[in-house]
């Protein structure tokens with residue numbers, strides 16, 4: 144498939160190239176549920192003293208992915224619902240090596256399996272997702288390919304170049320580790336199509352690696368998406384998992400396998416038009432959201448977990464940064480209602496369709512708020528959503544089918560190919576919540592399928608018992 | 610502005626569910642949101658949105674039509690203004706009535722219909738006919754399908770068609786000789802009783818008798834014809850503006866004009882005696898206006914790009930067929946109606962081809 148659609152929004156608030164380290168807070172709040180994990184199986188007890196890398200909880204539905212303790216402290220399971228709270232923290236006494244070479248693991252499995260267990264239990268597997276489903280792949284499986292992305296095109300997430308600048312060595316070593324887990328499968332390395340310092344350096348480093356294939360991708364959102372890239376390369380769904388991970392994931396792999404250390408530090412972006420000074424921040428999971436808000440957010444801004452296009456509203460009952468947080472985006476709340484907004488010339492508006500006078504000036508970044516900026520109207524078939532959709536499906540048609548509640552036809556129209564990039568909702572002049580509708584419809588379809596499968600299983604059981 | 614906003618806040622309870630005027634809520638909301646950007650905030654990702662809304666989108670069409678409107682005042686007289694006002698009033702009334710009945714919001718589509726409709730009428734059409742035609746067009750062409758966004762036909766075309774079929778005699782007696790000189794007819798108010806101004810001939814009618822108007826006149830617009838359709842150049846200017854803003858899709862326009870010109874060029878090449886040159890047909894009658902402003906109506910045309918090509922070619926060639934091989938002098942109206950009917954089918958075909966191509970993904 145050729146890369147198609149896509150759109151680069153120009154919004155103020157891109158994080159700078161600066162990487163700051165957050166100091167150790169007084170308390171850590173580790174959320175038990177995050178966007179992709181649900182750590183429902185608690186592995187610690189209230190009041191216990193834990194050290195870096197101790198397993199606090201596991202997610203039984205995701206290959207027992209662990210929730211690791213980011214530093215030493217006292218466990219508190221009672222004060223905050225939905226969180227493991229750590230008090231009396233003390234920083235990681237570096238040099239403390241986690242003894243992972245447990246003989247009991249090693250003799251039971253081959254060395255490759257052993258390494259995979261290590262990845263899982265040291266917290267590096269959290270970074271790996273299946274390209275098509277977005278779920279955690281089976282760590283013991285062999286994938287059909289690995290996709291490693293060094294770019295991050297959604298505003299405003301961690302910039303790959305910032306991350307790599309700080310850890311290029313680990314990155315290339317991590318790639319080698321990944322390769323050692325595979326048989327002959329290729330690793331696709333996603334680089335920007337334009338020449339940058341960092342991409343030149345990476346290319347230099349990997350020159351001898353025959354098993355790395357580079358893909359140069361134009362810098363247009365969301366061409367860095369793993370599902371889009373897999374389709375672009377021609378990897379088939381159903382031929383097995385495709386491991387996809389970003390630069391930070393590769394560095395985590397290196398941390399786990401080279402130094403056998405738990406991967407508890409991560410880099411997130413704190414950015415967006417509502418941030419005081421957008422930046423990158425090195426911290427651990429559980430860092431209090433309130434602290435970040437106090438330090439980095441402007442007044443009257445809503446916090447979003449993730450990028451501005453695909454994130455989730457960070458509600459008040461989430462107290463800390465989750466383990467899979469990629470960034471916090473602050474979006475200012477709309478303050479006043481503009482008088483006769485739609486007839487203004489709009490020199491300061493940045494729009495997909497050049498309907499504002501700003502088309503006469505060059506590109507600039509607009510300071511957006513969380514206003515919907517219009518009223519919801521019926522679809523006028525303007526076709527913008529179809530033009531920007533990178534998946535090659537037809538959002539306005541799906542919208543109409545959802546309106547008619549025609550589940551079969553929705554499925555036949557390939558709603559499963561939607562990567563939930565959010566561009567259609569962003570550009571729609573009728574302000575239709577297209578992506579949200581699709582997410583709900585996908586959920587409904589999944590539920591229906593699960594119910595059908597269960598019915599079938601029940602029926603089979605009945606015939607068996609007869 | 611503050612005072613106005615406070616006023617809106619103050620009277621809002623009257624229109625809320627238990628208020629005295631609650632059935633009129635759509636009207637209140639439309640007014641409030643007309644003056645002040647709506648208050649809603651994003652609840653789902655993406656958390657910021659593009660500044661373009663439907664109001665702005667529709668206003669672009671109105672801006673693009675302004676040159677034509679200005680020219681028509683000069684060529685045909687001040688009655689045009691009252692026609693536009695009447696058209697807006699009639700169309701708006703139907704729209705508001707239906708919004709109130711359905712308890713839905715008032716959609717902005719009638720802002721465009723209300724202006725386009727008078728522009729495709731003869732310049733001396735009686736005001737009552739303007740009102741009836743516009744109301745009919747909005748009602749039959751749009752509301753009975755479920756309102757803006759669900760309409761099969763372009764409401765302005767439906768209204769125009771209705772008038773042409775219901776009052777053919779009155780319509781063909783409403784053409785006006787264009788004004789000339791410094792002020793043109795800018796200071797006149799022409800009605801059907803101004804005998805000296807009224808003519809029965811338009812370039813397409815004369816062409817049936819073998820008399821071809823000068824193409825230059827057709828391009829400038831000092832020629833008899835529908836209000837907004839006479840000045841080819843101004844239509845092109847407005848139309849290109851619309852294309853640049855992406856409000857209308859260039860594929861439709863190129864499809865219509867390209868196929869019409871090509872078809873006519875072939876006819877002219879085969880028999881130059883009987884068939885006019887392609888350029889002449891391009892500027893005569895409603896071809897340009899229809900291509901730039903009516904066929905491009907996104908709701909009633911196919912939504913896919915491939916569909917728009919097909920649709921454009923269909924309209925262009927049918928228009929030329931009707932003009933040259935039927936008793937009707939102008940084919941654009943019927944061609945677009947036909948295109949409107951075909952649009953959903955064209956879309957279905959494009960979709961099924963697309964899905965077939967996605968089958969292996």
Ligand code: SF4
Pocket residue numbers: 521522523524525526527528529538539542567570571572573574575577
């Ligand atoms: S962008 Fe919105 S209005 Fe335009 S076709 Fe898509 S759903 Fe319809």
Ligand code: SF4
Pocket residue numbers: 528531532533534535536538560561562563564565566567568577578581
């Ligand atoms: S339909 Fe899905 S993939 Fe396409 S633009 Fe919308 S969210 Fe993105």
